[in-house]
Amino acid sequence: MAANFYEQVYAVVRRIPPGKVTSYGRVAQMLGRPRAARAVGYALSALKDVEPSQRDVPWQRVINSQGRISIVSRDNTPNYQADLLRAEGVAVSDNLKINLEQFLWEGLHWVEIDDILRSNQ
DNA sequence: ACAGTGACAACAT
DNA sequence: TATGTTGCCACTG
Numbered sequence: 001m002a003a004n005f006y007e008q009v010y011a012v013v014r015r016i017p018p019g020k021v022t023s024y025g026r027v028a029q030m031l032g033r034p035r036a037a038r039a040v041g042y043a044l045s046a047l048k049d050v051e052p053s054q055r056d057v058p059w060q061r062v063i064n065s066q067g068r069i070s071i072v073s074r075d076n077t078p079n080y081q082a083d084l085l086r087a088e089g090v091a092v093s094d095n096l097k098i099n100l101e102q103f104l105w106e107g108l109h110w111v112e113i114d115d116i117l118r119s120n121q
Numbered sequence: 122a123c124a125g126t127g128a129c130a131a132c133a134t
Numbered sequence: 135t136a137t138g139t140t141g142c143c144a145c146t147g
Contacts, residue, residue: 003144003145005143005144005145006144006145023129023130024128024129024130025129025130028129028143033143033144035129035130035141035142035143036129036142036143036144037129037130037142037143038127038128038129038130038141038142038143038144039127039129039142039143039144039145040128040129040143040144041127041128041129042126042127042128042129042143042144042145043128043144043145044128045127045128046145059128062128063128064128064129064130065129065130065131066130069128070128070129071128072128081128
């Protein structure tokens with residue numbers, strides 16, 4: 001069911017190492033679509049409707065350009081994404097902010113992206 | 122074909 | 135710093 005763009009997003013996100021994060025916009029840029037940040041978020045939200053085999057995408061490592069978690073949880077309930085990140089060593093403040101100076105993933109270069117997309121992961 | 126929908130981002134107040 | 139506004143994009147009924 002997943003469209004090609006979604007697959008490309010998942011392929012990139014799977015390369016984010018544990019303990020590191022990146023932004024929706026950066027993922028979009030790596031895919032050559034600098035203005036498709038919103039679509040990246042849409043692609044990740046679609047993960048909950050996808051097959052278990054696709055559940056190996058570390059979506060929690062993608063946050064917004066301000067270094068903050070974009071998923072809001074109901075009041076007084078722990079933020080799931082924050083917990084997942086803390087579990088792998090990422091410091092998340094109470095206001096859901098993360099220090100990009102310390103945890104930002106360097107990302108991939110076009111050569112690597114090209115290789116990944118060519119082999120469809 | 123087309124309007125509606127977000128886990129965005131950059132800018133303007 | 136905190137909201138609001140506007141542009142964008144892929145996907146969906």
